[in-house]
Amino acid sequence: EVQLVESGGGLGQPGGSLRLSCAASGFTSGFTFSRYSMNWVRQAPGKGLEWVSYISSSTSTIYYADSVKGRFTISRDNAKNSLYLQMNSLRADDTAVYYCARAWPVKDTAMDLYYYYMDVWGEGTTVTVS
Amino acid sequence: EIVLTQSPGTLSLSPGERAILSCRASQSLSSSYLAWYQQKPGQAPRVLIYGASSRATGIPDRFSGSGSGTDFTLTISRLEPEDSAVYYCQKYGSSPLFIFGPGTKVDIK
Numbered sequence: 001e002v003q004l005v006e007s008g009g010g011l012g013q014p015g016g017s018l019r020l021s022c023a024a025s026g027f028t029s030g031f032t033f034s035r036y037s038m039n040w041v042r043q044a045p046g047k048g049l050e051w052v053s054y055i056s057s058s059t060s061t062i063y064y065a066d067s068v069k070g071r072f073t074i075s076r077d078n079a080k081n082s083l084y085l086q087m088n089s090l091r092a093d094d095t096a097v098y099y100c101a102r103a104w105p106v107k108d109t110a111m112d113l114y115y116y117y118m119d120v121w122g123e124g125t126t127v128t129v130s
Numbered sequence: 131e132i133v134l135t136q137s138p139g140t141l142s143l144s145p146g147e148r149a150i151l152s153c154r155a156s157q158s159l160s161s162s163y164l165a166w167y168q169q170k171p172g173q174a175p176r177v178l179i180y181g182a183s184s185r186a187t188g189i190p191d192r193f194s195g196s197g198s199g200t201d202f203t204l205t206i207s208r209l210e211p212e213d214s215a216v217y218y219c220q221k222y223g224s225s226p227l228f229i230f231g232p233g234t235k236v237d238i239k
Binding site: 124 | 230
């Protein structure tokens with residue numbers, strides 16, 4: 001079974017930094033971490049889901065939501081089957097549960113390209129900025 | 131930037147009834163790029179539908195998706211108590227890469 005486990009959450013100060021990690025496992029089921037794009041998604045207390053960042057399998061393509069651009073950095077270490085989110089210049093509105101999620105590719109044959117949805121999620125790690 | 135609007139905000143129904151959840155986009159979407167997720171309290175989201183109408187692995191056939199253009203629907207044909215959750219639609223595409231709708235809460239009476 002594919003599993004994602006986040007860690008690194010906690011209390012951060014405004015203007016401070018935190019680094020989140022997401023460890024992937026499930027190799028017996030054929031999950032090769034290095035083959036898949038990954039995402040960070042967050043959820044503020046009592047609010048909906050907000051996509052934060054995406055990184056491709058090779059790290060060649062990275063995207064950020066405008067709300068975190070210039071402050072957060074996504075990265076991965078395929079040798080360690082791990083995904084990271086470096087969070088700098090923290091603000092109170094960064095308070096949320098942060099989930100890592102695998103981006104599963106689906107071929108759009110009409111357009112001859114791939115689209116993605118998030119098929120495996122971790123349980124989340126809580127970040128509180130105060 | 132495309133905006134997703136979901137309605138109703140809350141749906142209160144009885145077991146066995148049918149739930150119809152709406153997701154409307156501010157601009158036309160490729161149907162392939164619309165997904166639905168279920169989130170129960172204290173749990174991570176779970177994908178139900180991708181490509182607007184394809185059920186994800188292990189999802190019961192009482193969940194179905196339809197729609198195109200700007201209007202998409204998630205239908206739960208026979209509600210069960212464990213379907214009580216918040217349901218989000220999500221689009222994949224150009225900046226930002228993913229956008230979630232605000233969610234519809236389904237309460238089972």
